[in-house]
Amino acid sequence: EVQLLDSGGDLVQPGGSLRLSCAASGFTFSSYAMSWVRQAPGNGLEWVSTLGGSGGSTYYADSVKGRFSISRDISKNTLFLQMDSLRAEDTAVYYCAKGRGANEPFFDSWGQGTLVTVSS
Amino acid sequence: EIVLTQSPATLSLSPGERATLSCRASQSVSSYLAWYQQKPGQAPRLLIYDASSRAAGIPARFSGSGSGTDFTLTISNLEPEDFAVYYCQQRSRWPPITFGQGTRLEIK
Numbered sequence: 001e002v003q004l005l006d007s008g009g010d011l012v013q014p015g016g017s018l019r020l021s022c023a024a025s026g027f028t029f030s031s032y033a034m035s036w037v038r039q040a041p042g043n044g045l046e047w048v049s050t051l052g053g054s055g056g057s058t059y060y061a062d063s064v065k066g067r068f069s070i071s072r073d074i075s076k077n078t079l080f081l082q083m084d085s086l087r088a089e090d091t092a093v094y095y096c097a098k099g100r101g102a103n104e105p106f107f108d109s110w111g112q113g114t115l116v117t118v119s120s
Numbered sequence: 121e122i123v124l125t126q127s128p129a130t131l132s133l134s135p136g137e138r139a140t141l142s143c144r145a146s147q148s149v150s151s152y153l154a155w156y157q158q159k160p161g162q163a164p165r166l167l168i169y170d171a172s173s174r175a176a177g178i179p180a181r182f183s184g185s186g187s188g189t190d191f192t193l194t195i196s197n198l199e200p201e202d203f204a205v206y207y208c209q210q211r212s213r214w215p216p217i218t219f220g221q222g223t224r225l226e227i228k
Contacts, residue, residue: 035217037164045156045164045207047217059215095163105211106154108175110163 002026002109004096009114016086016118022079022096022111029077030055033099035107036070036081038092038116048094049081053102064090086118122146124208124220132228139195141223143208148188152212155184155193158222159204167206168193195225203227 008020036048049070050059069082079096093115097107123146151171156164166175168184181196208220
């Protein structure tokens with residue numbers, strides 16, 4: 001059974017940094033694209049970033065480009081999202097999501113989400 | 121960026137009725153469209169991918185159709201657990217991956 005466990009969300013001040021983690025199990029982690037999707041309170045879904053199954057390709061939404069960095073540790077089956085220069089508009093629940101293939105970002109499994117609040 | 125527009129914003133129906141949700145793309149996405157269901161306090165769940173293929177474990181009352189710019193999610197014979205928010209998503213020309221704004225299906 002595929003399981004994704006998101007963690008790392010917290011209250012952080014504007015301009016601060018945070019690193020989210022997503023522990024994966026139940027599938028061959030290195031073979032699938034992994035992504036982060038966020039949802040601001042009361043709002044819809046917004047794609048944030050994707051790491052291709054090969055691990056060599058990374059993609060970012062314009063709203064986070066240059067501030068966020070996606071990576072993974074295959075030995076620990078864990079996906080990360082390093083978030084720097086955080087803004088109030090980054091406040092959201094962040095979900096990690098598994099793609100259906102190495103480069104197919106339809107998300108067939110999701111973590112439970114972790115809340116990031118950016119406020120002074 | 122491909123913009124997805126969902127309609128209606130809210131759909132009020134009774135259990136046992138048929139729901140028809142629409143998603144329109146600002147340019148062709150071929151068949152690279154998915155539908156998700158999200159209940160309050162839960163993560164989204166993949167229902168349909170590639171416009172018409174049901175994801176694993178999804179009941180047959182959920183069906184998807186369309187190609188190009190116009191897509192439909194149909195839920196026949198609504199069950200109480202089907203009342204939720206539904207999102208469409210495209211992966212045709214990405215980045216960026218984009219979602220529609222959602223349709224809320226509520227009990228009448």
